[in-house]
Amino acid sequence: MTALAVVLAALGACGYALGARLQHAAVHATMDGGGLGLRNQALLVRNPRWLAGLAALGSGAVLHVCALGLAPLSVVQPIGVLALPITVLLNLRERGCSRRDVNPSMVLAVLAATGGLAAFVLLAAGSATPTPVGDDDQFTATQIVAVAVLLLGVVAVATRSKVRCVLFAAGCAVAYGYVSLMARAVAQQVGTWDLLAINLLSVLGIAVAMVAGGWLLQHAYASGPPDLVVACLTVIDPLVAVGLGIGLLGEADHVSGWVATAEALCALVACAGVFALARHHPDNTEHRTSDRLDADQPPTEVPAGTAGHRTSPRPNGSSS
Numbered sequence: 001m002t003a004l005a006v007v008l009a010a011l012g013a014c015g016y017a018l019g020a021r022l023q024h025a026a027v028h029a030t031m032d033g034g035g036l037g038l039r040n041q042a043l044l045v046r047n048p049r050w051l052a053g054l055a056a057l058g059s060g061a062v063l064h065v066c067a068l069g070l071a072p073l074s075v076v077q078p079i080g081v082l083a084l085p086i087t088v089l090l091n092l093r094e095r096g097c098s099r100r101d102v103n104p105s106m107v108l109a110v111l112a113a114t115g116g117l118a119a120f121v122l123l124a125a126g127s128a129t130p131t132p133v134g135d136d137d138q139f140t141a142t143q144i145v146a147v148a149v150l151l152l153g154v155v156a157v158a159t160r161s162k163v164r165c166v167l168f169a170a171g172c173a174v175a176y177g178y179v180s181l182m183a184r185a186v187a188q189q190v191g192t193w194d195l196l197a198i199n200l201l202s203v204l205g206i207a208v209a210m211v212a213g214g215w216l217l218q219h220a221y222a223s224g225p226p227d228l229v230v231a232c233l234t235v236i237d238p239l240v241a242v243g244l245g246i247g248l249l250g251e252a253d254h255v256s257g258w259v260a261t262a263e264a265l266c267a268l269v270a271c272a273g274v275f276a277l278a279r280h281h282p283d284n285t286e287h288r289t290s291d292r293l294d295a296d297q298p299p300t301e302v303p304a305g306t307a308g309h310r311t312s313p314r315p316n317g318s319s320s
Contacts, residue, residue, distance in 0.1 A: 001204070005071035008063045009079035015060025017086035017230065027218055036222040041109030044218070059128075060300055062067035065211030068180060069187035072245070075124050076180075078238040081117040087230040106277060113235055120266040123259055124242070131249040133185035135199065141244050142205055145178040149212060158217070165224025166274075168216045169232035175213035176233065177240030181248075182206045231274045239267055 014059040030040045044050045067076045088110055149171045156167035184203050189199065222228045255263075 001070045002075065003279060005067040005076050006079060007178040008067040008070070009076050010082055011081035011167060012060040012063035012067065013080045013184075013234075014086060015056045015058075015063065015234075016080060016083040017090065019053040019057035019060065019280065020083070020087055020221075020226045020230050020233075021090045022049050022056060023218070024221045024229070025052060026050035027221040031222060036219060041218065064180070065183045065187060068184045069190075072124070078120050078124070078242065080238060081114050081234040084231050084234045085114055088227045091225060091227045109273045109276035110231075111273070112276065113231055113270050116266045116268075116270030116273060117235065117238060120238075120242075120263055120270070123263050123266065130243075132188060133181065137248040138182060138185055138199070138202060140183055141178055141248055144244075145174055145209070145240075148174045149216075153216060156216075162224050162228065165220050166232055167221035168223060169229045170236050172213040172216040172220060173233045173236035174240050175209045175216065177237045177244065179206050179209045179213070180237070180241040181244045182209070219226070228277060231277050233272050235270045239271075 026044060026047045027036065029049070030036075030043050030047060064076070065078070067079075070076075088106075152171035152174065154166050156171065159167060168287050182205050185199070185202050186206070189202075217229070217233075220232070
């Protein structure tokens, strides 16, 4: 069952990557140089490209939920990191970049994020134990995630540049990590074939988190490149889900100290890859280069006699 879950989660990651690429393009086409206000948000729901991206994301989510019903949360969730290299390749192709244009630091950042979580998956697959998701666990997770999402959203609104993009994407990732936990709870309940036993509050929590995460995701797309958004999602989302699985469900109760330390190091490497990607992304590099060129260029002298130009005082005794 674990092998099938890994395959389904990998296919779901492909859906996430395609959906991110389509929705990012639709958001920027709708903004047309402006902000993502309520009017533009309303226009998105009628944009065919955005709807196609939504369908791709939905398909990926369905495959991911199926995988969660077959394997532990700490095994399935990190596989979504495959969406990162796929999105990077799609974005580079969209920009018309060749191999010579690719920044080696960016490649190393992607490898660090992808490799860190890939190693985490290998370690978790051999040590995680499937556990049921109780009602008390769901309530505690709801409280923790609600505070975290609200805090990240408020700070993101008060921030600018790519930091704003990272914060919005991080808030979305926290919400989606919570969705994975609740989806596993629902999948376990459905697996008993007693549909009347399904906790409707779990379904409501999933719906609210999906809406809040989707809103944060669109603002992340409006604030930065799609591969940076996907990098935040694919790293922070599984770390949140695994953290909930370990802290609340006890999926790592039988993990040795050495394995736990190795998993923590892999998580740090993955997070470092995300921050490096934010720093060395072509969009940020071009922006910093443009700022340096503007700063080095000497100010243009305004000819005397033009409007707004104050001429120096004439020497004493000169004729007027």
